Amino acid sequence: xxxxxxxxxxxxxxxxxxxxxxxxxxxKILGILGPNGSGKSxxxxxxSGVLPASAGRILLDDKEINTYSTKELAKKMAVLxxxxxxxxxxxxxxxxxxxxxxxxxxxxxxxxEQDEQAVQTAMMQTGVQxxxxxxxxxxxxxxxxxTFIAQALAQCAGLLLLDEPTNHLDIAHQQQIxxxxxxxxxxxxxxxxxxxxxxxxxxxxxxxxxxxxKGQVKAFGKPHEVLLETQIAxxxxxxxxxYAHPELPKPQVTQLPKLKQENLxxxxxxxxxxxxxxxxxxxxxxxxxxxSSAVYNAGMGWYTTFINRTVEPTYYYENMKEELLSxxxxxxxxxxNTVMMLTALEAQNAxxxxxxxxxxxxxxTAGVGNAVDVTRAFEQDEQPHIxxxxxxxxxxxxxxxxxxxxxxxxxxEAKTKALAEENIRDARTGTIATGTSTDSLLIAATQIGxxxxxxxxxxxxxxxxxxxxxxxxxxxIAKYKMEG
Amino acid sequence: MxxxxxxxxxYVISLALLLISIWLGIAVGSVNIxxxxxxxxxxxxxxxxxLWNIRMPRVMLAALIGASLAIAGAAFQGLxxxxxxxxxxxxxxxxxxxxxxxxxxxxxxxxxxxxxxxPVFSMxxxxxxxxxxxxxxxxxxxxxxxxxxxxxxxxFSSFLGSCIxxxxxxxxxxxxxxxxxxxxxxxxxxxxxxxxxxPFVIVGVLLIWLNRRxxxxxxxxxxxxxxxxxxxxxxxxxxxxGGSMLTGAAVAVSGTIGFVGLVVPHMVRMIIGADxxxxxxxxxxxxxxxxxxxxxxxxxxxxxxxxxxxxxTAFIGAPIFAYIFYKQRRKGGA
Numbered sequence: 085x086x087x088x089x090x091x092x093x094x095x096x097x098x099x100x101x102x103x104x105x106x107x108x109x110x111x112k113i114l115g116i117l118g119p120n121g122s123g124k125s126x127x128x129x130x131x132s133g134v135l136p137a138s139a140g141r142i143l144l145d146d147k148e149i150n151t152y153s154t155k156e157l158a159k160k161m162a163v164l165x166x167x168x169x170x171x172x173x174x175x176x177x178x179x180x181x182x183x184x185x186x187x188x189x190x191x192x193x194x195x196x197e198q199d200e201q202a203v204q205t206a207m208m209q210t211g212v213q214x215x216x217x218x219x220x221x222x223x224x225x226x227x228x229x230x231t232f233i234a235q236a237l238a239q240c241a242g243l244l245l246l247d248e249p250t251n252h253l254d255i256a257h258q259q260q261i262x263x264x265x266x267x268x269x270x271x272x273x274x275x276x277x278x279x280x281x282x283x284x285x286x287x288x289x290x291x292x293x294x295x296x297x298k299g300q301v302k303a304f305g306k307p308h309e310v311l312l313e314t315q316i317a318x319x320x321x322x323x324x325x326x327y328a329h330p331e332l333p334k335p336q337v338t339q340l341p342k343l344k345q346e347n348l349x350x351x352x353x354x355x356x357x358x359x360x361x362x363x364x365x366x367x368x369x370x371x372x373x374x375x376s377s378a379v380y381n382a383g384m385g386w387y388t389t390f391i392n393r394t395v396e397p398t399y400y401y402e403n404m405k406e407e408l409l410s411x412x413x414x415x416x417x418x419x420x421n422t423v424m425m426l427t428a429l430e431a432q433n434a435x436x437x438x439x440x441x442x443x444x445x446x447x448x449t450a451g452v453g454n455a456v457d458v459t460r461a462f463e464q465d466e467q468p469h470i471x472x473x474x475x476x477x478x479x480x481x482x483x484x485x486x487x488x489x490x491x492x493x494x495x496x497e498a499k500t501k502a503l504a505e506e507n508i509r510d511a512r513t514g515t516i517a518t519g520t521s522t523d524s525l526l527i528a529a530t531q532i533g534x535x536x537x538x539x540x541x542x543x544x545x546x547x548x549x550x551x552x553x554x555x556x557x558x559x560x561i562a563k564y565k566m567e568g
Numbered sequence: 569m570x571x572x573x574x575x576x577x578x579y580v581i582s583l584a585l586l587l588i589s590i591w592l593g594i595a596v597g598s599v600n601i602x603x604x605x606x607x608x609x610x611x612x613x614x615x616x617x618x619l620w621n622i623r624m625p626r627v628m629l630a631a632l633i634g635a636s637l638a639i640a641g642a643a644f645q646g647l648x649x650x651x652x653x654x655x656x657x658x659x660x661x662x663x664x665x666x667x668x669x670x671x672x673x674x675x676x677x678x679x680x681x682x683x684x685x686x687p688v689f690s691m692x693x694x695x696x697x698x699x700x701x702x703x704x705x706x707x708x709x710x711x712x713x714x715x716x717x718x719x720x721x722x723x724f725s726s727f728l729g730s731c732i733x734x735x736x737x738x739x740x741x742x743x744x745x746x747x748x749x750x751x752x753x754x755x756x757x758x759x760x761x762x763x764x765x766x767p768f769v770i771v772g773v774l775l776i777w778l779n780r781r782x783x784x785x786x787x788x789x790x791x792x793x794x795x796x797x798x799x800x801x802x803x804x805x806x807x808x809x810g811g812s813m814l815t816g817a818a819v820a821v822s823g824t825i826g827f828v829g830l831v832v833p834h835m836v837r838m839i840i841g842a843d844x845x846x847x848x849x850x851x852x853x854x855x856x857x858x859x860x861x862x863x864x865x866x867x868x869x870x871x872x873x874x875x876x877x878x879x880x881t882a883f884i885g886a887p888i889f890a891y892i893f894y895k896q897r898r899k900g901g902a
Contacts, residue, residue: 134791158797165791171649172787172842182785186797219841239796 085110086131086243086275091140093130094299099138100126101299108292110242111273113266115286117310118296119320124279125166125247127296131277132163132245144243158186161243162236167229167252173220176212176231177203183238206237209264211257225252233261237268246278250285262289287311287334295319311335349532351480354438354445364392364434364447366476368530371421375488376526380408380424384488389422390526392449392474397428425474425524427451433567435560439552444545446552447476450560455503455517457510464512472522473557475499477549479536483529487539491527491549494541498550499523502557506565575846578839582853586631589857593627593864594619598871621758628762630754630863630877631856633822634832636769636814638855641829642836642847643776643811646783647804648714654830655815658721658808662728663697664690664819665750672745673735686749687764687820694816697724702808712804714790751876752823754863761821768817775810776848779803783844825878827885828855828862834889 086108094100101123108114118124129135131142133149142149144160152160162183173179183206184199207213210230220228229252236244244265250258266289268274280286286293286307293310295303297319303310316324316337323340350370358365371386381387393411401407412419429449436447454471477495500518508517529536539546595601601623605615640655648657655661668690670676678685701724702712709716736746782803785793794800818825832855833847840846859881866880 132795134794154794154799155797158795161795163795165789165795168789168792170788171651172646172837174784174787174842178784178841178843179788182781182788182796185781185785188781235796 085143085145086277087143087146088131089141089143091130091137091142093135093137093139094123094126095135099299101130101296103140104296104301105140106294106301106304108275108277110275111269112291113269113276113278113289115290115293116277116279116296117283117286117293118302122296122319123299124296126299128163128245128247128277128279132161133157155186158239158241160241161245162239162241163245164232164236164247164249166247167225167232170220175217175219176207176223176234177216179220179231180207180212180234180238183235186239202238202240206234209237209268210234211260226254226257229253230257230261242273243275243277246276248279248281250280250282258285265289283311283316283337287336288329288332308333308335311337346532349530351442351530351532352445352478353442354436357436357447359431359434362394362431364431364436364449366390366447366478370530372478372528373483373488373531374423374526374528375492376423376425376528377524378423378425378526379404379524380412380419381422385423387421387423387528389417390476390528391417391422391424392431392434392447392476393424393426394429394431395426399426399428423526425526427472427474429564433560433563435556435563437552437556437559439548443480444548444552445476445478446549446556447478448553448556448560449474450557450564452503452506452508452517452520452561452564454520454522455508455510456519456521457513457515458518460510460513460515461521472520472524473499473560474524474526475553475557476526476528477553479527479529479545479549480532481529481534481536481545482531483527483539483545484535484537487536487545488527488529490546491539492525494539494546494549495525495527495553497541498553499557502554502561505554506558506561508561574840578846578850579853582850582857586853586857586860589860589864590627590631593630593860594623596864596868597623625757625759625762626754626863627860629757629765629821630859632762632765632769633754633818633825634828634859634862635852635856636765636772636818637825637829638832638851638858639773639776639848640811640814640818641855642833642844642851643779643783643807644829645833646787646842646844646847647807647811648718649787649789650714650718651834652830653718654826655811655818656725656824656826656829657718658698658812659701659724659728660694660698660812660815661819661824662725662732664694664816665824666697666728666731667691667693668749668820668823669732669735669746672742672749673739675742684760684764687761690820691816694812694819697728698808698812698816700724702805711790712801717808748876749823750878752825752878752881753874753876754822754859755867755874757821765817765821768813772810772814772817773852775806775813779807779810780844780848783807783848784842787842823876823878825859825881827881827889828859831885831889832858838895 088104088106091104092099092102104127116124116127130137180203184202187199210233212230212234215223215227220231233249249261265276269276292305293307294301295310302319303315311326313324313326323342324337325340326335326337329336348370352368356367368388371388374387375384376382408424409419412422427449429451434447434449438445450473451471475495477491504516509515510517536545539549541550595603599618601615601619605612605619609616637655644653644655644657645651668686671686671689676685681688701720705712705716705720739746782798785796785798790800833851836847836850836854840850862880862884863877866875866877
């Protein structure tokens with residue numbers, strides 16, 4: 085366990101770090117973050133004893149760090165500094181073997197079974213044993229970095245101090261090294277303190293983060309407590325946004341460039357729609373921000389092409405994803421740039437309407453043969469039938485995340501109202517239907533023009549979405565009835 | 569395993585080279601002496617006398633000096649992390665030279681020491697310089713970083729060098745003597761000189777050799793070495809003391825013989841790598857061989873005139889060094 089109490093220190097008379105305190109329990113990983121010159125590396129140097137602390141004390145396993153002899157300390161604490169060029173070099177094996185120095189006696193050092201074991205394990209963990217006999221100077225920066233990590237691991241110390249351990253490493257090796265360190269922390273109770281340049285990596289791998297600013301602790305806590313947009317923006321002086329990691333409950337930070345990149349966006353009109361025999365296509369000039377429940381590329385993302393594809397009522401594939409992909413590539417669509425929905429209806433049945441001078445464009449295909457009252461659906465366990473309502477709401481404006489979700493609610497409510505007005509009933513219960521069992525919705529916005537923080541029923545955009553979806557859905561249902 | 573095998577092979581070859589060098593050194597000369605004379609006193613008493621009283625001490629002295637300079641060079645290069653460092657980098661040799669040149673210049677001869685006044689004064693010069701350089705470096709920078717040491721060495725070397733130049737400029741009849749001493753020689757010294765430096769060689773080599781693993785750690789930098797558990801400060805002092813002792817003793821008895829301390833460690837490093845567990849002693853053995861051969865060349869190449877050995881080492885050493893430098897850079901792909 086490492087305990088740092090009110091330490092100050094640095095080079096010369098003026099301290100670079102001031103009054104820093106924190107504790108790292110056994111088996112935990114602490115990440116130190118901060119802008120250039122905030123004192124991250126200096127803090128690490130003071131902890132490792134390279135620079136003296138002018139005030140405060142550092143306790144390693146409840147004993148002050150400067151009461152250990154150099155050799156005793158090396159058994160308890162391994163340090164990996166930033167990589168430096170060396171005038172002479174040894175083989176990887178020799179370099180890693182040096183990690184055993186503190187465990188050997190001074191005069192006639194003998195190489196024990198334990199030493200050999202530790203060196204082999206460290207080389208295996210870092211994946212450098214394949215270069216075992218190569219000379220360091222002929223290895224890449226990443227290979228050298230991993231060799232020095234192996235050297236530190238061979239020390240078999242309980243505390244590991246790292247200064248940007250993933251410097252020079254590609255992402256596969258970043259993962260390999262950090263996963264390995266994480267595993268050591270979990271399984272062998274290795275305590276780790278590491279300076280990170282990359283906030284996202286730090287968030288992913290650290291239990292706690294310490295944010296430094298001008299030599300002082302700005303924040304200390306769990307990643308979600310430290311990586312706050314305003315805090316990061318304040319300390320680094322850069323615009324950032326945080327978002328959730330797709331798999332782990334850890335925040336991620338992304339940069340928001342200051343320079344406006346207007347050429348990445350473009351307004352949309354009715355002209356962007358085409359209807360062919362097989363599908364309704366919307367092709368924008370620039371990507372739109374989209375949230376959808378489509379069959380292909382659902383979720384939130386940026387897409388230029390939307391397809392509402394007509395399929396046979398019997399459409400079924402074991403590997404649907406593959407079939408959808410081959411459909412898109414066969415027709416020259418870019419799969420990563422396209423959202424696709426499926427319907428049994430002919431493309432000609434689509435209703436496409438523009439509202440408020442093109443502020444909102446709504447496109448609907450409605451097949452209601454499979455209409456369902458969602459409030460009664462629990463009564464029966466049934467496979468979905470053919471017949472679906474696909475709704476696209478395309479907005480010329482800049483929506484907030486909140487507005488996107490509100491737009492989905494508003495559009496859904498309007499659809500349900502249209503079904504009621506058209507007196508569409510659940511065939512089984514005889515009650516008014518709320519939709520079909522396979523309805524799909526897409527909300528897209530150009531993200532230029534007016535800012536629209538909300539899209540509820542009382543906002544301008546909400547009103548047009550409500551009216552647009554209601555009218556277009558009603559028309560589509562009427563068309564369906566006529567066809568039927 | 570393979571590392572050990574490599575070490576054994578390197579030791580065997582180096583020792584064989586040393587034995588051959590010594591054999592050539594004692595056998596070849598104005599009078600060629602058969603090897604049997606070593607133990608056979610009766611057949612040719614003159615040859616026996618030349619061998620034991622002239623050739624043997626001369627070869628032994630050359631071997632000891634070459635060995636001392638080479639191991640000191642290897643240690644200083646590793647310690648200072650500088651491939652261009654040599655035993656003379658820290659100015660200790662300049663101190664020894666000032667002591668020696670001053671002895672000649674002022675014609676000092678202390679009654680008790682007699683002809684040994686010069687080596688004793690020279691050693692004193694080396695010792696005083698070592699203390700001043702280290703004290704000054706410590707004053708500049710408490711942690712005595714390697715860069716500080718090198719710069720301090722450069723300052724003192726150039727200052728002491730100008731003192732020597734001054735004495736050379738002002739001297740008249742002693743010029744030849746001074747120049748002869750400065751260029752280095754192992755001739756006409758005899759057994760007393762060998763006996764004089766042996767204790768320094770033993771202690772110096774031991775001090776350095778005990779820090780072979782610490783030197784391995786220190787080539788990655790002082791900070792890294794400290795983190796690996798090396799008591800950097802202590803090791804630094806011990807290595808500096810050992811290296812200075814070897815350098816001072818070598819310069820005091822033979823003058824400033826260049827290039828052995830620079831080139832031999834590089835050659836050894838090229839062949840077996842920078843592992844000081846092998847590098848130090850292999851430099852020691854091969855340094856001995858090189859200087860014995862250089863001495864042989866210096867006294868036979870334009871016999872009966874004898875060239876100063878310092879001329880030969882640089883003459884042979886500079887091209888070898890140029891070749892190694894070229895090869896190493898080419899190998900690095902630069």
